[in-house]
Amino acid sequence: MEVKDPWVRLVPPNAKATAAYMKxxxxxTEADRLVDASSNVSKITELHETVEGKMRRVKAIEVPAGKTVELKPGGLHVMLIELKEPLKEGQTVEITLKFEKSGEIKVQAPIKKGMGGMHHHHHGH
Structure with a gap:
């Protein structure tokens, strides 16, 4: 199991949550599932998907054998909820991903502004 290009969205200092994305x-040779996640900057970390503009929590993210699953804005993502402190651009967040078969994988995700040129989906408050 390999995790590539992890990043966390930069949010305003008063924001209580942000999202992490990765491939x-x-x-x-066998399918695995991402079943849980945690981070060093948030009290709660959940797996979410965006369906028709609405975010909902998912119990697991399937990763088929030999395939790459992309967590990206407007799709699947890891939500970091109840941030312990304001996050700054360029800071690195440690995220621990828990897989059903592969066990725990720790990744270092830099904080970046939302990618330019992509469609921005605004979540209603």
Whole structure:
């Protein structure tokens, strides 16, 4: 299991939550599932997907054998909720991903502004 290009969205200092995105590549011969996540900057970390503009929590993210699953804005993502402190651009967040078969994988995700040129989906408050 390999995690590539992880990043966390930069949010205003008063924001209580942000999202983390990454590509998860399953190099193995059997399917695996991302079942949980945690980070050093948030009290609560959840797996979410965006469906028709609404975010909902998912129990697991399937990663089929030999495939790459992309967590990206407007799709699947890891929500970091109840941030312990304001996050700054360029800071690195440690995220621990828990897979059903592969166990725990720790990734270092830099904080970046939302990618330019992509469609921005605003979540209603």
């Amino acid at each position: 998860i590549e399953n190099k193995g």
